[in-house]
Amino acid sequence: MxxxxxxxxxxxxxxxxxxxxxxxxxxxxxxxxxxxxxxxxxxxxxxxxxxxxxxxxxxxxxxxxxxxxxxxxxxxxxxxxxxxxxxxxxxxxxxxxxxxxxxxxxxxxxxxxxxxxxxxxxxxxxxxxxxxxxxxxxxxxxxxxxxxxxxxxxxxxxxxxxxxxxxxxxxxxxxxxxxxxxxxxxxxxxxxxxxxxxxxxxxxxxxxxxxxxxxxxxxxxxxxxxxxxxxxxxxxxxxGGKNPVIVTKNADLDVAVEATISGGLKSTGQKCTATSRVIVEEDVYDDFKEKLLNAVEKITVGDGLKANTWMGPLATKAQFQNVLEAIDKGKKEGATLLTGGNRVSSLDGYFVEPTVFETVDHSMSLAQEEIFGPVLALFRVAGIKEAIELANDSIYGLSASIFTTNIQEMLTFTSDMQAGLIRVNAESAGVELQAPFGGMKNSxxxxxxxxxxxxxxxxxxxxxxxxx
The missing domain is CATH 3.40.605.10 (Aldehyde Dehydrogenase; Chain A, domain 1)
Known part of the structure; x- marks a missing residue:
């Protein structure tokens, strides 16, 4: 036989x-x-x-x-x-x-x-x-x-x-x-x-x-x-991507907060187009930060099959460990942790709290390395020129978005931003199937x-x- x-x-x-x-x-x-x-x-x-x-x-x-x-x-x-x-x-x-x-x-x-x-x-x-x-x-x-x-x-x-x-x-x-x-x-x-x-x-x-x-x-x-x-x-x-969102003093802050959270934290941040750098004009920085933190703290983390869950686990044990290591590295490099930063101890799976940092120098790993997790880094800038310079300071160029009601700021951003996908008053993580998709630089x-x-x-x- x-x-x-x-x-x-x-x-x-x-x-x-x-x-x-x-x-x-x-x-x-x-x-x-x-x-x-x-x-x-x-x-x-x-x-x-x-x-x-x-x-x-x-x-x-x-x-x-x-x-x-x-x-x-x-x-x-x-x-x-x-x-x-x-x-x-x-x-x-x-x-x-x-x-x-x-x-x-x-x-x-x-x-x-x-x-x-x-x-x-x-x-x-x-x-x-x-x-x-x-x-x-x-x-x-x-x-x-x-x-x-x-x-x-x-x-x-x-x-x-x-x-x-x-x-x-x-x-x-x-x-x-x-x-x-x-x-x-x-x-x-x-x-x-x-x-x-x-x-x-x-x-x-x-x-x-x-x-x-x-x-x-x-x-x-x-x-x-x-x-x-x-x-x-x-x-x-x-x-990869290290996708920025710019929030100017002319933005609707409620819309910008909602889109930043959706673009950065849905799918537990595991999108190549996910928002990771949040660049905010100093005139509205404190108001934006307060609104963002209030919204983040309301996020329900849990099994994706449960109806009340907004954010699920990281996809693998390796990704779970990588994200926790990136958060720990951010702390050691001197960034200020505003919320989150830990595994969700009440759950058995690969769950990490939605995490927000500020006082992040743009040379830090939080600003330069793709994390692929629910981690946002806030940056305070003086105006649109500095914001775009900071947004372009990356080896990546996949997607980027801006929130503003000022037409000139929109035009400047769409002209000067070095990314394959540019979105105005919309989250960075939106790709329509009938439109070309791809990045610049190392993306x-x-x-x-x-x-x-x-x-x-x-x-x-x-x-x-x-x-x-």
Whole structure:
């Protein structure tokens, strides 16, 4: 009798209750990854030959399946990652909208006619798929980020291999199952699970993976960029942020406080676009601080599945420890802790109190290093010029926002702020699916995701010259 090969698995843990196992996920071997790549490569030619409106219909069917599974996937996301159920439902609904938006790409133009100097010729451009796309995604948005990579890749004729974060692989399995239920051809949408250092590395280095799209840390992103560049693969990196909000003396302070808290502390601060630096004009600094602290102290921290919870746990034990270490480092460097700064001792999970510092020098780690947790640092400035200079004093340039009713301040900010996403009288952490998204400086590889801009990464331009 032939002995069956034993498959190894790893556990997914609920960060609100670390003794609870959400599910088990296969830890795939490098041989299995090679088989997945081969399957995706075989499927890609057939998939790319389908008329693009037909590919769009497949995406519409996947959206239908995701809509049907919205409740279950959202609950799984909350259990696995920790964000509140309301946030998880909002993210999953956004995933449905992303699929429908890119389903519509099948009906849009993909080239243009260009005048030729030859009167007897026609010249035009079209776009070609790249081939097999490796999508390496993080745990903080386990539905939206994979789908804003997968959907355009498929719409433009590529096949995809999703490598999700280990921490949210159960959610990823359920998302990929929606494509299976939508009866996508075999090999078009694939899932690769396991350690990023092995599985992700194998995808990045595989000669038949034509492009890598990555969202995650700067350290890993730069390693991926180097590896892809060495073998001539196309790559797209969306990485960290240290996002500022500027509050001027002309701001509506109640609106600014609400948006600062939402942008900085929802999802427990675990967004690449989360507000972390709060730069306030001195004329309104004390009033703003009082309003902010009053609002922060009303935040309810707890299990994201409970209806009264506003902020859930940090997603992993490692992230929990990193945030506490960052808070402790801030104290040691001399910043003043105004509120929070501790683990929530009454809860068993990876819970940290919403935390606010002031008297932070801009050379401190609180001002320069991405924390990815519920930590805000307040800065007092004399005016808009100093505020923008401070806001730009970062290696990152992902998102930034300003609160003011002064038109000139708005125009100055939108002109001078060095960030890929600029928001006026709105929180820093808002990204709309139909608009280009990406950062400047060390926040990205300077490419853009989402909206019509997605076509620039997921296709190559072909110029065609036809002479009769």
């Amino acid at each position: 032939t002995q069956m090969k034993t498959r190894t698995t790893f556990q997914s843990i609920n960060p609100a209750r670390p003794t609870e196992v959400v599910g088990h996920v296969e830890d795939q071997s490098l041989e299995e990854i090679a088989e997945i790549v081969a399957r995706a490569k075989r499927a890609q030619l057939r998939w790319s030959k389908l008329p693009s409106p037909e590919r769009g219909m497949y995406l519409h069917r996947a959206a239908d399946q995701l809509q049907l599974q919205l409740e279950d996937i959202s609950i799984t996301m909350t259990k696995e990652m920790g964000k509140t159920l309301a946030e998880a439902k909002g993210e999953t609904a956004r995933g449905v909208a992303i699929l429908r938006y890119f389903a519509g790409e099948g009906m849009r133009e993909i080239g243009q006619v260009i005048p030729s100097t030859d009167a007897d010729a026609v010249m035009y451009t079209t776009r070609c798929p790249l081939g097999v796309i490796g999508a390496i995604t993080p745990w903080n948005f386990p539905v939206a980020i994979p789908l804003w990579k997968i959907a355009p890749a498929l719409a433009y004729g590529n096949t995809v291999i999703l490598k999700p974060a280990e921490e949210t692989s159960v959610t990823a399995q359920k998302v990929i199952a929606c494509f299976q239920e939508a009866q996508f051809p075999e090999g078009v949408v694939n899932l690769a699970t396991g350690q990023g250092s092995e599985i992700g590395k194998a995808l990045v280095e595989h000669p038949h993976v034509s492009a890598i799209t990555f969202t995650g840390s700067n350290l890993v992103g730069k390693q991926i960029g180097h590896s892809a560049l060495e073998r001539g693969a196309k790559y797209q990196l969306e990485m 990205s590889s300077h490419s853009r995701e989402q909206g019509r801009a997605a076509i620039e990464f997921f296709t190559s331009v072909k110029t065609v010259f036809v002479k009769g």
